[in-house]
Amino acid sequence: MKASVYIGTSLDGFIAREDGDIAWLTSFADENAIQAYDDFIEGIDSIIIGRGTFETVLTFPDWPYQKPVFVLSGSLTHLPDKLGAHATLISLKPAETLTYLSDLGYRSAYVDGGQVIQSFLDQDLIDDLTIATIPVLLGSGIPLFGRLSRDLNFTHLRTNSFPNGLVRSYYRRLK
Amino acid sequence: MKASVYIGTSLDGFIAREDGDIAWLTSFADENAIQAYDDFIEGIDSIIIGRGTFETVLTFPDWPYQKPVFVLSGSLTHLPDKLGAHATLISLKPAETLTYLSDLGYRSAYVDGGQVIQSFLDQDLIDDLTIATIPVLLGSGIPLFGRLSRDLNFTHLRTNSFPNGLVRSYYRRLK
Numbered sequence: 001m002k003a004s005v006y007i008g009t010s011l012d013g014f015i016a017r018e019d020g021d022i023a024w025l026t027s028f029a030d031e032n033a034i035q036a037y038d039d040f041i042e043g044i045d046s047i048i049i050g051r052g053t054f055e056t057v058l059t060f061p062d063w064p065y066q067k068p069v070f071v072l073s074g075s076l077t078h079l080p081d082k083l084g085a086h087a088t089l090i091s092l093k094p095a096e097t098l099t100y101l102s103d104l105g106y107r108s109a110y111v112d113g114g115q116v117i118q119s120f121l122d123q124d125l126i127d128d129l130t131i132a133t134i135p136v137l138l139g140s141g142i143p144l145f146g147r148l149s150r151d152l153n154f155t156h157l158r159t160n161s162f163p164n165g166l167v168r169s170y171y172r173r174l175k
Numbered sequence: 176m177k178a179s180v181y182i183g184t185s186l187d188g189f190i191a192r193e194d195g196d197i198a199w200l201t202s203f204a205d206e207n208a209i210q211a212y213d214d215f216i217e218g219i220d221s222i223i224i225g226r227g228t229f230e231t232v233l234t235f236p237d238w239p240y241q242k243p244v245f246v247l248s249g250s251l252t253h254l255p256d257k258l259g260a261h262a263t264l265i266s267l268k269p270a271e272t273l274t275y276l277s278d279l280g281y282r283s284a285y286v287d288g289g290q291v292i293q294s295f296l297d298q299d300l301i302d303d304l305t306i307a308t309i310p311v312l313l314g315s316g317i318p319l320f321g322r323l324s325r326d327l328n329f330t331h332l333r334t335n336s337f338p339n340g341l342v343r344s345y346y347r348r349l350k
Binding site: 138165 | 311323324326333340346
């Protein structure tokens with residue numbers, strides 16, 4: 001079971017402003033960025049998000065995920081009926097979550113959302129890390145990374161930069 | 176008067192561990208990195224550091240800077256005699272410092288050290304920002320960036336990546 005992070009951050013490492021605003025990020029979502037995201041999504045077969053990300057995407061006009069979503073939450077008791085088979089609520093720890101998805105036949109998970117990414121990294125459960133850096137300093141916001149119980153070294157696979165200033169680097173965990 | 180930052184950080188934005196350790200960074204200082212640094216230094220004619228960085232470089236076996244250094248400090252009263260003309264103590268605010276150096280005939284300053292970089296960025300006094308990213312997550316340490324009173328947008332000039340995994344991006348402040 002492979003777990004991947006694919007995310008955009010400001011130059012100073014924030015994935016959203018403190019109020020959740022990501023307009024500074026979405027303004028960089030041009031054709032190149034959409035194509036790269038679609039290529040990434042094609043390579044995964046499940047998506048793991050936390051309650052915070054789930055509640056954010058519920059405010060979007062359309063459900064944004066194209067693969068089965070698993071919502072990790074210890075506090076939610078059910079998901080809105082309208083989501084149907086799009087999303088499943090589970091209450092498991094990071095390693096248990098990957099085992100559970102593997103037992104269901106999934107091979108690769110896209111781990112999305114600040115808190116969930118940090119908890120998976122702290123358990124050293126992330127294999128691939130793709131970071132798109134937006135050329136802006138925000139000064140404050142919701143940080144991508146958090147405290148870790150040990151260093152995590154990565155191999156740099158490649159970096160692509162684009163005319164709008166977005167720089168995307170692909171890393172793989174070096175174990 | 177142009178002010179430039181040229182610095183290495185971990186993937187999670189730290190320039191040193193909490194105890195000041197930078198072995199994780201210096202292990203990436205290969206020929207490519209030294210050449211790029213030398214090229215950068217050739218383009219500047221003065222260096223501004225704070226007390227923290229000054230006290231750190233005093234512990235190095237050799238004085239590491241090849242251009243005149245100005246140590247910004249409100250608490251130091253004098254610098255060790257052995258430094259001679261290598262370093263000058265000044266007690267000025269960021270904007271005043273640049274004016275002072277400009278009046279002395281300098282054209283471009285290398286702004287180095289976490290606290291000083293943050294104070295110059297918060298005053299929007301940095302023109303060029305070059306960041307070398309090391310492929311490691313440390314989880315904690317001394318952060319490169321701090322709070323800002325406003326967003327700072329940059330133009331991405333170029334990014335170079337190297338076989339050891341270092342990725343260096345060159346940015347210019349977009350005003």
